[in-house]
Amino acid sequence: MSKTRFENLEVYLLAEELSQIVWNLVIKWDSFSKNTIGNQLVRSCDSVGANIAEGSGAGTSAEFSRYLKIARASLFETKPCL
Template sequence: MEHKFKFEKLIIWQLAMDFAEEIYSVSANFPKIEQYNLISQINRAADSIALNISEGSIEQSNAEFKRFLNYSIRSIAEVVTCLHKAKRRKYIEEEKFTSLYLSSFELMNRTLAFKSKLS
């Protein structure tokens, strides 16, 4: 499929899309008691990463795009905090936490690098 929107070509958007799907997969195994709390929070934050990248890329100045990238970075931090909560509550194993933590860190660094290249 040909990419019609410029954000679809961005590696950070593609990674954010994949990351959110992985978060959804993991959070589906959290206890039902967390359905309206931690599950909802982590899923919304994970989706927000790609949503802000796409929203900021459309018809925005670079300054506005940077502002939306900052929102994405904040959402990454929110996901990481939710992952810490999940680990403390023993909803995820250390190995899965570490994998998602490293993915979060890579996504944050790539987003920061992309943001720094915008004039």
């Protein structure tokens, strides 16, 4: 499998943009909100880009595909928190 430079993937760039937006919103919340739903929201958002990056270093296309599915699941985890 040829190594994909995840930094150039549009999906990775969008994931990073979403993560930055969420961080900028959550940081303004009160302590209770930050420590409950905010924490979960930030972690699930950050996980999207992290899994794309990790998967790009996978040894096979099948492994990369698995990481992309995990990234997608993290995105779905994010939706209910918004």
